[in-house]
Amino acid sequence: MAFMEKPPAGKVLLDDTVPLTAAVEASQSLQSHTIAGLSLPLPPKKLIGNMDREFIAERQRGLQNYLNVIMANHVLSNCELLKKFLDPNNYSANYTEIALQQVSMFFRSEPKWEVVEPLKDIGWRIRKKYFLMKIKNQPKERLVLSWADLGPDKYLSDKDFQCVIKLLPSCVHPYIYRVTFATANESSALLIRTFNEKGTLKDLIYKAKPKDPFLKKYCSPKKIQGLELQQIKTYGRQILEVLKFLHDKGFPYGHLHAANVMMDGNTCRLLDLENSLLGLPSFYRSYITQFRKINTLESVDVHCFGHLLYEMTYGRPPDSVPVDYFPPAPSMAVVAVLESTLSCEACKNGMPTVSRLLQMPLFSDVLLTTSEKPQFKIPTKLKEALRIAKECIEKRLVEEQKQIHQHRRLTRAQSHHGSEEERKRRKILARKKSKRSAVENSEEQPAKHNSTNSGSGASSPLTSPSSPTPPSTAEHAPL
Numbered sequence: 001m002a003f004m005e006k007p008p009a010g011k012v013l014l015d016d017t018v019p020l021t022a023a024v025e026a027s028q029s030l031q032s033h034t035i036a037g038l039s040l041p042l043p044p045k046k047l048i049g050n051m052d053r054e055f056i057a058e059r060q061r062g063l064q065n066y067l068n069v070i071m072a073n074h075v076l077s078n079c080e081l082l083k084k085f086l087d088p089n090n091y092s093a094n095y096t097e098i099a100l101q102q103v104s105m106f107f108r109s110e111p112k113w114e115v116v117e118p119l120k121d122i123g124w125r126i127r128k129k130y131f132l133m134k135i136k137n138q139p140k141e142r143l144v145l146s147w148a149d150l151g152p153d154k155y156l157s158d159k160d161f162q163c164v165i166k167l168l169p170s171c172v173h174p175y176i177y178r179v180t181f182a183t184a185n186e187s188s189a190l191l192i193r194t195f196n197e198k199g200t201l202k203d204l205i206y207k208a209k210p211k212d213p214f215l216k217k218y219c220s221p222k223k224i225q226g227l228e229l230q231q232i233k234t235y236g237r238q239i240l241e242v243l244k245f246l247h248d249k250g251f252p253y254g255h256l257h258a259a260n261v262m263m264d265g266n267t268c269r270l271l272d273l274e275n276s277l278l279g280l281p282s283f284y285r286s287y288i289t290q291f292r293k294i295n296t297l298e299s300v301d302v303h304c305f306g307h308l309l310y311e312m313t314y315g316r317p318p319d320s321v322p323v324d325y326f327p328p329a330p331s332m333a334v335v336a337v338l339e340s341t342l343s344c345e346a347c348k349n350g351m352p353t354v355s356r357l358l359q360m361p362l363f364s365d366v367l368l369t370t371s372e373k374p375q376f377k378i379p380t381k382l383k384e385a386l387r388i389a390k391e392c393i394e395k396r397l398v399e400e401q402k403q404i405h406q407h408r409r410l411t412r413a414q415s416h417h418g419s420e421e422e423r424k425r426r427k428i429l430a431r432k433k434s435k436r437s438a439v440e441n442s443e444e445q446p447a448k449h450n451s452t453n454s455g456s457g458a459s460s461p462l463t464s465p466s467s468p469t470p471p472s473t474a475e476h477a478p479l
Contacts, residue, residue: 013150013152013279014090016078017281017286019286020071020087074317076215076219078124080126095126095127096118096120098149099129103115111136112135112137113134114134114135115132116131116132116134116142117131118132121213121214122213123146123259124214125280127148127149128148130144130145130147131147132144133192141194143180143193144195147188148274148275149188150279151275151278151279151280151281153280154279155279155392156389157385160385164378164385164386165184165274166182167382170376171375172373172375172376173242173375173376174238174267174374175238175239175241176242176269176273177196177262180192180193180194182274188278189274198210198263200260200261200262201261201262201263201268202217202218202258203217204263205311205315206218206315218259221316223315224315224316226315227313228330232312232313232362233362233363233366234266236305236337237358237363240358240363243256244354244358245374245376247301249376250378250387251273251376252277252390253270253276254276254300254301254304255280255282255283256270256301257283257284257307258308259283260283276389279393282300282304284303284307287307287321288300288303289400289401290401291401293351295394295397296394297390298354303341303347303351305357306338306340306341306342306346309334309341310323313329313330321342322346322348323343324343324344326338326339333360336362337360
């Protein structure tokens with residue numbers, strides 16, 4: 001496919017952050033092995049009796065629990081291998097091959113660049129691939145090329161999309177990582193940045209090597225240790241300053257996490273400003289969709305900052321969100337910010353603004369010294385296009401939050417209806433109703449007997465005491 005070729009008609013843009021579920025429904029005997037929809041060979045746990053019905057049922061329950069644990073892990077649940085296994089129809093493409101085709105076409109028109117090696121799986125996104133690059137006449141300088149497909153939140157027109165992407169190299173800010181080159185077509189974008197040997201803020205926290213695969217680096221760290229208080233204060237302040245800059249510019253972000261913050265000495269620089277333009281979903285979207293008060297990209301950034309601050313403080317992400325309890329931190333000022341962004345109350349009532357966070361004691365006394373003047377000129381027409389695209393992104397988020405809220409209410413109602421307590425209550429009500437009907441029937445029998453013995457000719461039909469006498473038609477006849 002040529003780099004400037006349009007995407008196939010009717011292409012479905014999937015949200016890869018939507019959690020998948022799997023239920024083990026049956027088992028099958030195949031060459032003396034028991035399988036349950038898995039393509040991997042499962043060694044028998046018993047040499048004798050491994051085909052017993054009870055043993056197979058036990059294996060199914062164990063496998064179901066295994067799948068549930070994997071899907072509950074935020075990093076593993078976004079893994080490409082897992083997506084391909086659970087949903088092969090939507091995840092059958094070889095995205096590395098697609099990226100290589102696009103990058104090869106790009107190099108035909110830009111021969112000064114050369115690929116050194118692919119950086120396999122260094123990111124978490126399935127449809128975003130990375131390559132180590134060099135310039136032919138500067139062979140010692142290393143760069144990183146990132147290629148990404150469009151996502152479900154791409155609302156800019158093709159023309160506006162390509163124009164804004166090409167503006168990114170002109171963005172200058174002390175806390176934004178510079179883009180060396182950027183280009184786009186109707187179906188993807190390609191950006192080049194300088195390769196940083198020190199890696200990202202997440203690499204610093206996890207003491208990881210930047211070139212290693214994402215799962216290897218972050219899924220199960222050998223040592224869990226947070227940063228020092230002064231690092232937390234300084235890095236936090238720098239990140240909040242750049243978020244405020246983007247919010248004031250009206251530039252949608254929504255993609256803050258520790259792996260999107262490059263470390264340059266003691267300075268944090270934000271990465272991947274192109275993600276929102278491409279329409280890619282946030283790393284934390286599966287959390288954000290649970291809380292209806294987090295419904296703007298500004299509030300998304302603040303909530304994501306809470307996740308990042310937690311990771312800087314404790315050396316690992318929170319086990320679940322909202323967070324009910326915060327372990328001891330280097331300062332109570334840290335806990336105050338965490339409570340304002342990750343607690344049950346915060347998720348229920350809404351996020352503070354970035355300006356409010358900057359005024360909190362943890363960051364208000366941090367002095368930043370930089371001589372680089374921020375600069376990012378966006379033409380008025382593109383500003384309006386970005387504003388409309390931002391509103392569309394927020395609208396889809398609100399609609400998804402509403403659907404999840406309704407599904408949760410329905411699930412709770414069904415669970416309550418099927419609970420043992422509710423069944424007992426319905427049985428008691430049914431018995432009471434049965435007894436009441438029996439009493440009413442026994443009272444009606446003597447009344448009918450007396451009416452028959454009166455011999456007064458045709459009498460009006462009896463009316464139940466509990467039912468009102470129907471009005472005569474004369475009263476309701478049309479005038």
